[in-house]
Amino acid sequence: MARADKSAAIAELAEEFRSSSGAVLTEYRGLTVAQLRELRRNLGGNAKYTVVKNTLTRIAAREAGVTAFEDGLFTGPTAIAFIKGDPVETAKGLRDFAKANPHLVIKGGVLDGRPLSVEEITKLADLESREVLLAKLAGAMKASLANAAALFQAPLSQAARTIEALRQKAEEDPSVLKGGAGTPAPAAEGSAADTASEAAAEGGAEEPAESAQ
Known part of the structure; x- marks a missing residue:
């Protein structure tokens, strides 16, 4: 590959890393073109599945500020699922396809700058x-x-x-x-006064008797 082509490929990959919320590295050795097409269809708009060259991808990731990938992951025929939508759906799509097609091997990934192990990607798929x-x-x-x-x-x-x-x-x-x-009628005017007068009169009638004694 000519130097200009390499530079263009690195720039394109670096932009994919920058514009994606994450990425999952896979090895696709043994998969047919038809199977790769099926995988891309299953991922839909949640991820862009791209076959890459290890050396160029390592440089592009570094230029994009992605340092979560270990150098050991860039071995064998590599393809990356750049996450564009729901990371859970991306993880589900890769996991389910790998179950039906064992030639697809999930090697690791990164999400929001944080490295993801194979086990973490599996747990993500279970969400x-x-x-x-x-x-x-x-x-x-x-x-x-x-x-x-x-x-x-x-x-x-x-x-x-x-x-x-x-x-x-x-x-x-x-x-x-x-x-x-329904409201109780108020007491008639003067009734209380009359009662008081009667009580006073009764008291007054008793007083002379006491005096007479």
């Missing part, structure tokens, strides 16, 4: 996808809102029924709003 998590979150929020609406609605409906009953009763008997209709 639920972003879409599933968002769907669950939306369902939980919807349920919470429905519960909140029910809590707010119940007291309001009870209050509305009470106000309506009071309104109907007030139409039949306006005194309801003034303390009438």
Whole structure:
């Protein structure tokens, strides 16, 4: 490969590293062209699967500031899945394809600048996808809102029924709003005074008797 072509290839790979949230290194020895095409189709828009040259890729990663890859990973026929979408879906796609096609070997990766071992990539594949998590979150929020609406609605409906009953009763008997209709009638004026006078009179009648003694 001419020097200019090498420089262009390194620049292109470096840009792929910069524009991706992560990358997974694989060895594809033994896979057919048709199988590689199937793998790219399975990954969809979540990752760009590219066959690369080890030496150029090592230089490109270094230029892009990716230092998580060990030199030992750049051996054998190498292809990289540059993560463009959901990293969980990318890991799932690679893992599932590798199960059906053992010639695909996952060697390691990097995500957000952090190195990923093969075991960590497998654990990542076991997680639920972003879409599933968002769907669950939306369902939980919807349920919470429905519960909140029910809590707010119940007291309001009870209050509305009470106000309506009071309104109907007030139409039949306006005194309801003034303390009438069922409100105990106040004591008659003078009754307390009369009672007090009677008590005083009784007390006064006893006093002369005491004096007479």
